[in-house]
Amino acid sequence: MTGFGTEHLTEWGDFFAYNPASRHRRRILTAWLERFDFKTVLDVGCGDGSLLLEFKERFGCKVFGLDADETPATKALHAKLDGFYALDISKTKPDGAFDAIVCAEALEHMPDDAGALANLHKLCGRHLLITVPGGPIRRTDVHMGHVRHYTLESLRAKVEAAGFTVVESFAWGFPFHSFYKAMQDVVPGGIMTGFGNVRYGFFQKAISHLLYALFFLNTRLTGCQLFLLAEKR
DSSP states (O other): OOBBBBOOGOOOHHHHHHHHHHHHHHHHHHHTTTSSSSSEEEEEETTSSHHHHHHHHHHHOOOEEEEEEEOHHHHHHHHHHHHHEESSOOOOOEOOOOOEEEESSSSGOOOOHHHHHHHHHEEEEEEEEEEEEEEEOOHOOOOOOOHHOHHHHHHHHHHTTEEEEEEEEEEEEEEEEEEEEEHHTTHHHHHHHHHSSSSOOOHHHHHHHHHHHHHTTTTTOSSSEEEEEEEEE
């Protein structure tokens, strides 16, 4: 996901590798994909493509990335993918179709999310996997470039309006992820300085591993992280 002012979050390698919420999102998305037979995956808002490389190694599938643009820092990793598209998915789309499409933490950055979902419907062979934030838009979220947050109801409605059938959806994260998000907002600048675009040392890794372990205790009944699995109608 790019387009966050002067900074490219696609270059925040350790942040996405060790961030406990990112790791749990990857875990849940991977568990969903394990249920399906597929040969191709498109990741919309793929960043540096590291999630796709995990999918390629685990499933032996062909992997394709899409993001608003490409930087020198991400180009080398994108070269390891089976294809990469630099475009605005809300306005246009690449040719072809993909068995599964992952759209993780991307829709909340797009002013025209309905246009993006319409194009994803055209590209989708069968399965669409989405994660987005819910709850209030905090100062840290503004810093990260969020233009909206969702409820499960609003997310389901937009996905179904685009021509998909929702198979499963849930809100995740209470209590530990919810508390973590609230604490981020106390010192948003400090969080970005200490855990943003930096190389992680022992302290950052230890905190991240501790939070990752605690997050296994979060409920799927409520929270400010939303997951949705849909099929093309």
